[in-house]
Amino acid sequence: MEAVEKSQEKPIAVQMSGVVKHFPGVLANDHVDFTLFKGEIHALLGENGAGKSTLMNILAGLYRPDAGTIVVSGKTCTFNSPRDAIHAGIGMIHQHFMLVPSMTVTENILLGLEEPRFRLRLSHYDEQIRALGERFGMRVDPKARIWQLSVGEQQRVEILKMLYRGAEILIMDEPTAVLAPAEVEELFHTLRRMREEGKSIIFISHKLNEVTAIADRVTVLRRGKVTAAGLPLAGVSRAELARLMVGREVVFNLQKKPVQPGEVVLKVENLHALNDRGLPALRGVSFEVRRGEIVGLAGVAGNGQRELAEVITCLRKAEKGHIWVGGEEITNCNVSKGIRKGIAHIPEDRTHVGTAPNLSVTDNVILKKYKEPPIANGWMLNQVAATGYAEDLKKGFEILVPTVETPVRLLSGGNLQRVILAREISAQPQLLIAVQPTRGLDVGAIEGVHRLLLAQREAGAAILLISEELEELIDLSDRILGIYEGQIMGEVTDGNLEAIGLMMTGTRLENAPAVPEVRHE
Structure with a gap:
């Protein structure tokens, strides 16, 4: 109770009330309320597809809500674009990177800024970016092109991009997903320093041990609805958070059956x-x-x-x-x-390497079988067999999607991974x-x-x-x-x-x- 009262003394940085967002066949956010205080790290938890990223994309100006209000620092806001959100002091680091592969690190960080306007002295900005990376323990070559970087290095560029813009409210969607333990500690040190300076951070993560280590409070979403709002994390166990997320007990350490290697x-x-x-x-x-x-x-x-x-x-x-x-x-x-x-392959980049985003679930799960009967009928594709095969995998791998003809770019990260697993494992590699x-x-x-x-x-x-x-x-x-x-x-x-x-x-x-x-x- 004392923790709640203490947090209530802080001024409110963001107040989202009654937010509703529909997509075809899906109610992503169902009258969601969310409050972020100034100078706090607030964790946002939920299963894949629970509506977390949708809610934050609304706050970052990428989506417009069907209903609800957003108040930032006491002012009611309507965001028509991410630029509007950035002008309001809100920056978002996305789970799926928003970078231009053919451009350098520095060019990506400067992209969209009003300065520089006429003269671009890249060497000068290269040094600024290099110094910023060293300051926050996220070293990356400013002159390297994005396509030449590992996924972990690309994530660092996204973080540096928001730090360079000086956002007062920072939304971090799975920021530690590709960081080593030592890098995570460095990032947490940075976040704590930002909190001390009065910045507000929304920390979206599936790593419950990290959430309990870094966050002050947590809001939990399940199937688009809030199951815990602004819960202080002091004394809350990992098992309790997992139960709030998925609505059941979660087994953290599965028992391996003894198998004699062949x-x-x-x-x-x-x-x-x-x-x-x-x-x-x-x-x-x-x-x-x-x-x-x-x-x-x-x-x-x-x-x-x-x-x-x-x-x-x-x-x-x-x-x-x-x-x-x-x-x-x-x-x-x-x-x-x-x-x-x-040989079956589950790549680290499931969006650009593991799937064809604009193709349907059916098209993606038959990518290894479209030349084989019964899916192949001579030179023709047996669409009935392909759809039936996709329906079986949808059920067997619990792929949550309205229809197997849905483009996979509309799926959450977890469901996208299930599509890849279904395709690769069904081949009995x-x-x-x-x-x-x-x-x-x-x-x-x-x-x-x-x-x-x-x-x-x-x-x-x-x-x-x-x-x-x-x-x-x-x-x-x-x-x-x-x-x-x-x-x-x-x-x-x-x-x-x-x-x-x-x-x-x-x-x-x-x-x-x-x-x-x-x-x-």
Whole structure:
């Protein structure tokens, strides 16, 4: 009660009242009330599709509400565009990046600003951006083009873009999804400093441990309605928050059934590859994955994980080395051969790589089967069979969508990931490459993805799990490899956090001093 009274003494930064927003077949926000105080960090929780991003897109000027009012610093506002929201001191960092791939980091940060107007001295602004990144512990090359950056580096650009604009109200949609633990701590230090200066932060996250660590209060949405409004977080457990989000008990640590690993399915030997900038990304990578096991790959973003997944799945050329799948060499083969060899791929970028956004759910789930009967009828597509197949996957993988003809660009992150999982797992792969499979998902969706991965392990698939979530790697993996600057630093089988941390920061395990047994609980 004391915490509530204390928070009520603060002036209100944002007051959203009775907000309603409809999309075709979906009521995204159902008379939502939301209050943000000045100088607080307010967490916004909910399942994928609960209406969080829609509500914040309304506050950021991207959507207009069908009903309801928005008051910012005591003034009733109507936003017709993000520019209006920015002028009101509101900045949003989106889960799916709003960046121009062909432009540099500095050009993206300056884009849309009134200054500079006539003379653009890029070298001057490059130094400003570099200094800003160093100040907040988010280093990124200002001259690099966005398409050359890892997902983690792109997220840093989004954060720097809002910091550069000096927003007083900052909306952060999954800002830590691609950050390493040390980077998360640096970001939290920054957020706390901003709070001390009187800035207000809305923190959207599915990581409940982060929410309890950083936020002052929390509002929870479920199916477009508020289930907890401005709840002080002191003394609230992770289990209670999860129950408010999904309406049921959530299992955080699934039990792995014992599985005896079989023959080697994936063998990688002395693999070398370049990144998009023509620089070495993989430098002599060698490892094996056996049937019926999950091998985790731990590393900070940008250390060769994406390039490794792309080389194995035939999306990137290997400069040197060999890859065997099921005893057959597939080095530098075409994607079609990789699919025929039973390779499934869950990419980290589900919007631009994992799906075709403007195509329907049906079109996306048949991308690997459209040449095969019964979906293929000679040279023709059997639309009835394709729709039936999509309907079965919609039901089996609990894809929440009005119709299978809905374009996937309209789906929430969790449902989009279910579309990819349905397509890849239904092919009954012998090798599954899963890259950040739960990035940006809520606790209920994460539990579902983990169950699917463990089911594939029990079915005899070989799984390479590439993740920056150490908790996920330790819970699911039979073995964990550490990668740093494109090289494998070692392997652990006991979940030793200190050993994993040493490998992630560039220490080879055989050269490391004896590390104590620090297991994840």
